[in-house]
Amino acid sequence: MSFDHEDVEKGCVAMKKLLDDPAEAVVDALRGFALAHAGEIEVRRDPTYVLRAGGPAAGRVALVSGGGSGHEPLHVGFVGAGMLDAAVPGEMFTSPTPDQVAAAVQAVDGGAGVLAVVKNYTGDVLNFETGLELAQDSGVQVASVLVDDDVAVEDSQFTAGRRGVAGTLAVEKIAGAAAARGDSLGAVAQIAQRVVSRVRTMGVALTACTVPHVGRPSFDLPEDEVEIGIGIHGEPGRHRQAVGSAREITAALVEPVLEDLAPSGGERVLLLVNGMGGTPQSELYVVYGRARELLEARGLEVARSLVGSYVTSLEMQGVSVSVLVLDDELAELWDAPVRTPALTW
Amino acid sequence: MSFDHEDVEKGCVAMKKLLDDPAEAVVDALRGFALAHAGEIEVRRDPTYVLRAGGPAAGRVALVSGGGSGHEPLHVGFVGAGMLDAAVPGEMFTSPTPDQVAAAVQAVDGGAGVLAVVKNYTGDVLNFETGLELAQDSGVQVASVLVDDDVAVEDSQFTAGRRGVAGTLAVEKIAGAAAARGDSLGAVAQIAQRVVSRVRTMGVALTACTVPHVGRPSFDLPEDEVEIGIGIHGEPGRHRQAVGSAREITAALVEPVLEDLAPSGGERVLLLVNGMGGTPQSELYVVYGRARELLEARGLEVARSLVGSYVTSLEMQGVSVSVLVLDDELAELWDAPVRTPALTW
Amino acid sequence: MTLDAAWAERWMRRSAADMHAAREELTELDRRIGDGDHGVNMDRGFAAVASRLDDEAVPPRETVAQVLRLVATTLMSTVGGASGPLYGTAFLHAARVTNRADLDGAGVVALVEAAAEGITSRGRAVPGDKTMVDAWAPAVEAAERAADGGDAVEVLRAAAAAAADGAAATVPMIATKGRASYLGPRSAGTEDPGARSTAMLLAAAVAAAGAD
Amino acid sequence: MTLDAAWAERWMRRSAADMHAAREELTELDRRIGDGDHGVNMDRGFAAVASRLDDEAVPPRETVAQVLRLVATTLMSTVGGASGPLYGTAFLHAARVTNRADLDGAGVVALVEAAAEGITSRGRAVPGDKTMVDAWAPAVEAAERAADGGDAVEVLRAAAAAAADGAAATVPMIATKGRASYLGPRSAGTEDPGARSTAMLLAAAVAAAGAD
């Protein structure tokens, strides 16, 4: 589908984005991504997916994830040793299609099966479901895990359920490490499920973001308010409140996370403070400091930390706080080496 | 200096930042940074600086840099094995003071001397000059290199000279590798100088940014214009122009860089596409792709690449393109292992 | 009067034109209670359908079923989002029950029933959840009622009218499925974008029959 | 009338109050042709000076020189930016030449000359570069002229008036030093923030003497 020149012009002016044809934003970005990381990853087209260079690892479980684009580095930036074998990017904020999923799964299968990490959005669920069926029909052993770490969605009985947000990074890192050490498909799926059951996230938006081919902000937020419990596509959260201090806002994120996790105290946790894309790093560290104080006040030991913009919403200003309750095995898998465009240790 | 409550309130509302007292933004962020990277780096106070954990490496040249805060991860995020031994953060967009510089230099000296990497701003130059004199008085052997990669400043005869911008990352990475392999102070300084002489940068701002304790945008940019040749503190560039396509904007950055480098063709280069803080990663890769096309059209081989938000201006939306003409030694030093909070390979 | 493969093609081209024209409208609805891409998704999907129909090399479309199958696979592989697999499955299931050349009234009923069933089998939504099911469910009922004596076009007309009413009736509803459900009570007051696009789709089917 | 250490302390407290009051004004000037922090820098630095003066434990300030040295080191370690080392060096050099208890007219001339020389030795700017030198240079000349018969306060008054004129004269200038120089011709039309803070500083010195 092509945009006429006026559309593009108007879009650019209204949005101020570094893009050519907004409708081609995803493809153009992937082209640059492929060139910048040649040798590490490969981008396939028709259908589109990103996979590790070097072909499938025979006999090892492969890990695939994906979802709408605009959340980079999630997922494409996490393709590499110790994390994802392939990522399936959709259009901006739009789930990928089943043919993409099926092609990616088939491409990375090394005979030991493929685990799909799916964020819990109706679109992702439905498209992955269909895509995995197709892959299964072609003879690949598949399993999937649904990430739903966002505690902002309170009444999951009367909604599409909790959304998958920044906790997805922990699932992909840890399941990737389990796959790398040679776990079976069932074992990798179980580890992933364990992470899902132990990670919770809550986010806040200070500003909205603009999807390129839409051309206007995804929601309207008054100058002096923030949206507590934002989703990563600008879905609304629990409530809006006046802009407060970092201390107040961090508390509004950490409290519901802890309420839901209900730790008994003494647990070792991973604390992930994630920028939404447009947040200065200094603010992320301010929030990290406040979150840590709150966790420690509740008797938790912050044993691992990650601070950065990893699961983003384009240029949205905001932050999410994720807490994963570790055990020895999860900590070990978190620490295991990883080598991807966006995460390396 | 304390802000009264009204100041803070007003500032927060106008700015939408995740901060407590805006006047304490730097200190609060450093506190979080120290906790998140405990064991890798240490933050010292009174005066403030950041240094590698583990004490000075005896007999090895140490590398120190610094400058105003708000450009993170530069410089504090580059402290670690293979890069900086210490970083000296000033207030937001304000050079650090001489006592900070002197203390950092003295703390990391392992007897083989200290090279200071200074970005060419009057404030940085004057404060480092004085700080290095103090350190020298206390018996440390010091040298310094001035980074001035920003080709936006055309007439350096009639200005404070070219500014140090994203090319600083390349200087710190490569000089850090030279120090790590055991080069003498003179040799490390020479390598750093070689990078300076071969790296050029040009940036563009799509939006301004707001310094926390100032509380309003550092400059005014009409809705439909971009500032070509922006400095990393929002200093003005060469000209304003209508928002164009990524192709047009990238050309407006790459052309002056190439004009200045005047490559004869066939050179191998490092291409660094750097986000200003608020730019979505997808846009950086779009620009990377366009920049690469332009370089290749000029007969250059893009042999190394780095894409990300490394030398930022708080939440500014924009990008800079840096080109470093490599030789075998520079490529090897670029490839050498590095392990810092913000850069690891 | 019966509806043939040429009608199905006209239906799809009309839908493509309508979705393109309604792109902003659908996107605005989705912006209010979803993520603001429904118009873009539908426009992208149906534009792809139209361009595949323009392509001579594409598989045969001599029967309604063949056209609907082409639509299904194209939507499935180009729309993404929640609506992609939903509409994709709807057309796939509809294709399965229209395996003869032309549709009479009963044939249209079967088509609408199968499409609606495809959507609920994938999305597991029920009427009142504030989804496209709130347009499809009344369309099925109305089609079934109209089939009692009505010809293909009359059945289609009844279905389309009911879908439009059904879509309008989603305005006061509180969503419990899809992205709008995150809004809770805040989702009331806006028409469900998918229900709206469903109503448009059935209206296009009527228009395509009228232009016969 | 001569100026003593108490005057120097009053001068500094008054400067702290003035810089705080002018914080927005200086910042706005710097926002237009620099990076928008000059008001914040000066306010931070002089607030630190005032609080060190409030601190009983701080080194002796029985002479003008002792006060000025304290000011120099405090500014140097709290202001940062370009203005920190410039003002720091100015006060350091001024302290060196005021090593007797009280200042007469000639003493004030020496102070202003040393301060100005400190700034040019560090910053290597010349009049016309659109920097604080454009306030200091005329201040020196005026002080030297006024010393011919004038007492300390008269010299100070002449210096302050010339600095104010000098600062005002920077408005049409095109900057060739400091951050404003990046603007080239666009730097014309705004007063140099450092020249302005220099004029304020000398005005505070006069006021502190007047309030004697």
Ligand SMILES: Nc1ncnc2c1ncn2[C@@H]1O[C@H](COP(=O)(O)OP(=O)(O)O)[C@@H](O)[C@H]1O
């Ligand atoms: N479970 C479901 N069953 C039926 N329809 C659904 C379901 N979930 C969402 N929808 C429909 O999909 C529409 C949104 O489609 P679209 O915006 O294209 O996808 P996404 O929500 O993934 O962005 C909603 O308006 C609703 O009608």
Ligand SMILES: Nc1ncnc2c1ncn2[C@@H]1O[C@H](COP(=O)(O)OP(=O)(O)O)[C@@H](O)[C@H]1O
């Ligand atoms: N080389 C120089 N010589 C004298 N004064 C200078 C020089 N460079 C800058 N200045 C002065 O410093 C002022 C800016 O100070 P400030 O804003 O605090 O520092 P920065 O420019 O580092 O942000 C300018 O207005 C100018 O008067």
Ligand SMILES: [Mg+2]
């Ligand atoms: Mg969507």
Ligand SMILES: [Mg+2]
């Ligand atoms: Mg400054």
Ligand SMILES: [Mg+2]
């Ligand atoms: Mg949508």
Ligand SMILES: [Mg+2]
């Ligand atoms: Mg300034």
